[in-house]
Amino acid sequence: MAMITKKKIGTVATWIMTFLLMIVICLPGLWVVLTGFRPNREILAKPAIWIPENLSLDNFAKIFGFGAEQIAIPVPAYFTNSLVIALTSTFIALLIGMSGGYAFARYRFKHKNGYFLGLMLSRTVPGIALSLPIFMVWSKLGLIDTKLGMIIIYVALNIPFTIWLIDGFFRQIPKEMSEAAQVDGCTRWQAFWQIEFPLAKSGVASAGIFAFLTSWNEYALASQLTRSTDSKTLPVGLMDFTAQFTIDWAGMSAMAVIIIVPALILTFLVQKHLIAGLTFGGVKG
Amino acid sequence: MADIQLNNVTKNYGKLEVVHGINLDIEHNEFVVLVGPSGCGKSTTLRMIAGLEEITGGEISIGGRVVNDLAPRKRDISMVFQNYALYPHMTVRENLGFGLKIAKQSKDIIEQRVNEAAAILSIEDLMDRTPAELSGGQRQRVAMGRAIVRHPQVFLFDEPLSNLDAKLRVQMRTEIKRLHQKVKTTIVYVTHDQVEAMTLADRIVVMKDGHIVQVGAPLDVFERPVDTFVASFIGSPPMNLIPGEIALQDGRLHVVFQAENTMPVPRDLADKVVEGQKVIFGFRADDMMPKAHSLPILGEAYDLRLAVDIAEPLGTETLLFSTFSGADIQTKMFNPRRVEPGEVMDFNCALDKTHLFDAQTGKSLRG
Amino acid sequence: MSSDHIQPRRKRSRDWTPALLLSPAFLVLIFVVLVPLLFSLYTSFTNYRLIRPETLYDWIGIRNYQRIFSDKHFWSAFGRTIVFLTIALNLEFILGLGIALLINRITWGQRTLRTIMMFPMMFSPILVGYQFKFIFNDNIGILNNALQDLGLSDGAIAWLVDKPLGMFTIIFAEVWMSTSVFAILLLAGLFAMPRDPLEAAKVDGCNPWQVFRHITLPFLMPFAFIAMTIRSLDVARAYDIVDVMTGGGPAGRTELLWTMIARVGYDNSRMGQANAMAYVSIMLSIAFTYYFFTKLIAARKYMGGAE
Numbered sequence: 010m011a012m013i014t015k016k017k018i019g020t021v022a023t024w025i026m027t028f029l030l031m032i033v034i035c036l037p038g039l040w041v042v043l044t045g046f047r048p049n050r051e052i053l054a055k056p057a058i059w060i061p062e063n064l065s066l067d068n069f070a071k072i073f074g075f076g077a078e079q080i081a082i083p084v085p086a087y088f089t090n091s092l093v094i095a096l097t098s099t100f101i102a103l104l105i106g107m108s109g110g111y112a113f114a115r116y117r118f119k120h121k122n123g124y125f126l127g128l129m130l131s132r133t134v135p136g137i138a139l140s141l142p143i144f145m146v147w148s149k150l151g152l153i154d155t156k157l158g159m160i161i162i163y164v165a166l167n168i169p170f171t172i173w174l175i176d177g178f179f180r181q182i183p184k185e186m187s188e189a190a191q192v193d194g195c196t197r198w199q200a201f202w203q204i205e206f207p208l209a210k211s212g213v214a215s216a217g218i219f220a221f222l223t224s225w226n227e228y229a230l231a232s233q234l235t236r237s238t239d240s241k242t243l244p245v246g247l248m249d250f251t252a253q254f255t256i257d258w259a260g261m262s263a264m265a266v267i268i269i270v271p272a273l274i275l276t277f278l279v280q281k282h283l284i285a286g287l288t289f290g291g292v293k294g
Numbered sequence: 295m296a297d298i299q300l301n302n303v304t305k306n307y308g309k310l311e312v313v314h315g316i317n318l319d320i321e322h323n324e325f326v327v328l329v330g331p332s333g334c335g336k337s338t339t340l341r342m343i344a345g346l347e348e349i350t351g352g353e354i355s356i357g358g359r360v361v362n363d364l365a366p367r368k369r370d371i372s373m374v375f376q377n378y379a380l381y382p383h384m385t386v387r388e389n390l391g392f393g394l395k396i397a398k399q400s401k402d403i404i405e406q407r408v409n410e411a412a413a414i415l416s417i418e419d420l421m422d423r424t425p426a427e428l429s430g431g432q433r434q435r436v437a438m439g440r441a442i443v444r445h446p447q448v449f450l451f452d453e454p455l456s457n458l459d460a461k462l463r464v465q466m467r468t469e470i471k472r473l474h475q476k477v478k479t480t481i482v483y484v485t486h487d488q489v490e491a492m493t494l495a496d497r498i499v500v501m502k503d504g505h506i507v508q509v510g511a512p513l514d515v516f517e518r519p520v521d522t523f524v525a526s527f528i529g530s531p532p533m534n535l536i537p538g539e540i541a542l543q544d545g546r547l548h549v550v551f552q553a554e555n556t557m558p559v560p561r562d563l564a565d566k567v568v569e570g571q572k573v574i575f576g577f578r579a580d581d582m583m584p585k586a587h588s589l590p591i592l593g594e595a596y597d598l599r600l601a602v603d604i605a606e607p608l609g610t611e612t613l614l615f616s617t618f619s620g621a622d623i624q625t626k627m628f629n630p631r632r633v634e635p636g637e638v639m640d641f642n643c644a645l646d647k648t649h650l651f652d653a654q655t656g657k658s659l660r661g
Numbered sequence: 662m663s664s665d666h667i668q669p670r671r672k673r674s675r676d677w678t679p680a681l682l683l684s685p686a687f688l689v690l691i692f693v694v695l696v697p698l699l700f701s702l703y704t705s706f707t708n709y710r711l712i713r714p715e716t717l718y719d720w721i722g723i724r725n726y727q728r729i730f731s732d733k734h735f736w737s738a739f740g741r742t743i744v745f746l747t748i749a750l751n752l753e754f755i756l757g758l759g760i761a762l763l764i765n766r767i768t769w770g771q772r773t774l775r776t777i778m779m780f781p782m783m784f785s786p787i788l789v790g791y792q793f794k795f796i797f798n799d800n801i802g803i804l805n806n807a808l809q810d811l812g813l814s815d816g817a818i819a820w821l822v823d824k825p826l827g828m829f830t831i832i833f834a835e836v837w838m839s840t841s842v843f844a845i846l847l848l849a850g851l852f853a854m855p856r857d858p859l860e861a862a863k864v865d866g867c868n869p870w871q872v873f874r875h876i877t878l879p880f881l882m883p884f885a886f887i888a889m890t891i892r893s894l895d896v897a898r899a900y901d902i903v904d905v906m907t908g909g910g911p912a913g914r915t916e917l918l919w920t921m922i923a924r925v926g927y928d929n930s931r932m933g934q935a936n937a938m939a940y941v942s943i944m945l946s947i948a949f950t951y952y953f954f955t956k957l958i959a960a961r962k963y964m965g966g967a968e
Binding site: 105272 | 679780896949
């Protein structure tokens with residue numbers, strides 16, 4: 010009897026803890042999302058209005074330039090910039106990452122761990138520290154405030170981790186697959202595209218989504234290297250809502266929703282592969 | 295003609311040489327098994343024939359054509375891998391047809407050849423499954439089907455049965471033998487299991503530490519091992535090996551063991567040894583049997599008494615374990631009866647089937 | 662069989678394919694990371710100011726380094742960064758371990774919980790900063806509103822301004838964002854954990870705590886090191902959070918090395934001095950990553966042996 014009650018208490022405690030945990034994880038985000046649908050006067054009201062009275066899409070209409078109220082912040086342009094920069098840099102980083110990841114997974118060469126560490130260390134450089142010299146070099150090359158400039162940086166930023174992940178996914182595929190295909194009449198190139206790539210596809214896709222999100226979310230470099238609607242991305246644009254002493258909470262929250270939603274959807278799509286990739290790439294030497 | 299020649303083939307990984315100048319001629323349609331303990335270079339040799347490992351030195355030719363610099367796909371070979379290496383994202387049918395598709399064969403030919411291979415291996419009902427939905431034995435069959443579909447000049451097998459359980463292994467062994475009889479092709483087969491080697495091979499190639507130790511028909515290798523390594527590696531249980539010294543007793547050369555035990559030198563070996571020579575005396579368990587429980591002995595028989603420590607009944611025969619001059623030896627009892635531990639029994643030894651090896655080099659003195 | 666047949670092949674045995682496959686990655690990194698860093702190493706020895714280009718050639722030796730090393734603001738920012746990292750990483754590990762053990766006990770709805778757990782990881786740091794700036798806002802933040810409406814506090818608590826609270830809120834945001842990295846990897850470790858050693862330990866008479874301490878935890882450590890390595894790769898993203906939440910202020914109370922670099926480099930346009938600080942921050946990051954990476958490699962080895 011005592012055993013059973015003890016077990017029951019344990020189960021209930023587990024659920025209560027989990028419930029609290031989920032509240033801590035979800036509530037802040039949900040509150041911001043909710044705020045995105047509320048008007049400023051309700052947000053600023055004192056005493057606080059807990060149950061929303063006016064939920065509408067007005068804030069979204071506003072920041073995208075429809076509707077009655079207009080704001081001076083060109084969110085559609087930022088959105089396009091973010092999308093173009095993130096997609097292009099992801100695509101290039103994936104190509105380079107596949108090539109490098111395959112080399113780490115399939116070939117033996119000297120100082121392999123050293124090269125790998127070198128790649129990782131390049132990712133270690135704090136964005137803000139890297140932004141200083143890139144600022145100087147880019148201004149000489151005329152790449153400041155251009156999408157191309159940001160794309161090049163994000164490719165470099167994403168290469169190390171893309172290689173880490175893709176290396177892990179390729180290593181999960183037995184080497185014999187490629188060998189069997191070569192005996193079956195494939196060139197190494199054909200064997201890669203016909204056998205190894207299809208098998209690693211989902212892994213490559215999740216590495217891609219991870220890279221996309223890194224570019225999509227990046228702030229430290231973008232905030233220093235972009236200026237205008239030519240290249241400013243959403244995270245940098247978010248700060249446009251902050252004036253010296255006032256903050257447009259409603260508009261900012263609506264914009265936050267626009268940044269969050271793709272991230273949430275993509276996370277949901279890849280979570281399984283991503284965990285597998287991280288652990289596999291790391292643990293098996 | 296798909297004969298295979300290996301001429302002085304070596305393989306290095308960096309500075310480490312793992313295969314040391316191998317010479318081997320494999321005839322057309324011959325079933326050759328490379329056998330040896332792990333790390334003996336057998337798989338590396340097979341992979342060099344396949345083109346999956348670069349050849350460091352020497353020359354390999356298939357069907358009279360030097361293939362050293364040819365990619366695997368140009369060698370007209372097919373290979374069955376230890377873990378089968380079936381393509382997980384393709385159905386069995388697609389797996390079988392993949393090689394032909396790559397070779398840009400017409401749909402009709404692919405269909406016909408795939409069905410033909412499926413019929414040979416009786417996997418017709420599995421054609422639309424994926425490898426994940428197959429059992430170990432079925433995967434094995436599909437892997438073999440994928441190999442035969444392309445009608446290659448040479449089949450290569452890399453330990454294909456080692457992932458199967460014992461029962462299935464015996465069954466698939468028979469199927470591989472049957473396959474070779476149906477599809478006459480040169481086969482090179484690698485295994486560490488000497489039973490597989492004995493049962494399958496036309497010729498066995500025993501390897502050790504990157505060298506070929508002995509090449510021959512299974513029974514030749516079994517009956518006339520060139521050295522103590524082959525003697526203990528081929529055959530189960532392994533040959534009993536007991537060190538001793540040659541001495542003249544009662545007008546005949548004997549091997550004198552520790553503790554004053556002796557055994558006469560077989561007559562055909564008498565002129566191969568001299569007094570005082572250190573040797574290793576070898577005999578198989580089947581050639582030392584308790585009296586009244588033995589098979590008929592051809593040639594000279596020799597009697598001796600042994601205490602039996604442990605008996606392992608196997609059904610039609612019982613394995614007996616004893617100690618003889620400090621060495622653990624195994625003997626065999628046919629038409630067995632119950633044996634008490636410690637029981638002393640009279641044995642018959644088939645002296646003409648025993649072996650003598652040089653103690654220093656380990657080489658057989660039958661030469 | 663003449664030897665001239667064999668000779669050319671020996672030469673070929675060195676395979677350049679991996680070098681070819683890796684070259685794009687290294688070329689990009691050399692262009693975007695290495696070259697700029699060498700350039701900034703040079704400028705850290707000059708008196709370079711953005712507004713006066715000719716100062717790029719004004720070589721002043723190690724004076725920038727002397728200046729920052731004798732600056733007590735720099736040292737307090739440096740110390741704060743170390744404290745920040747130590748507290749944040751340890752909290753993330755402990756909380757992550759707790760969460761992993763918790764989720765591992767749950768059988769129903771576990772996948773959903775795992776997915777939800779990943780969301781903070783995918784949030785833009787700038788959003789995390791904004792989100793908590795909003796929540797901790799002294800005037801309209803949900804936290805103060807809740808405290809006041811529940812009668813737990815009568816005045817507005819200045820979460821982002823007050824001296825110890827400012828640092829607390831920043832660490833809270835950081836931990837909220839990054840704990841899931843640990844939780845997810847440790848959970849993956851728990852899934853991969855073989856049952857036999859656990860059962861053997863129970864049979865050998867270990868109590869649950871001993872089983873956890875001597876079997877589970879050592880097995881999980883490589884996974885913790887992966888998480889640490891991944892985290893150490895971008896510890897500096899805390900810059901985004903701080904920049905949004907407090908901008909390093911007020912009066913430098915939440916100033917970290919990274920916000921200080923931005924202020925000195927861009928706002929005060931003392932590039933040379935900022936680059937000298939940047940090098941200190943880079944060394945710090947490299948030290949962190951190198952430490953955890955070597956731990957990971959060592960752990961990998963014995964994991965390999967266990968298989």
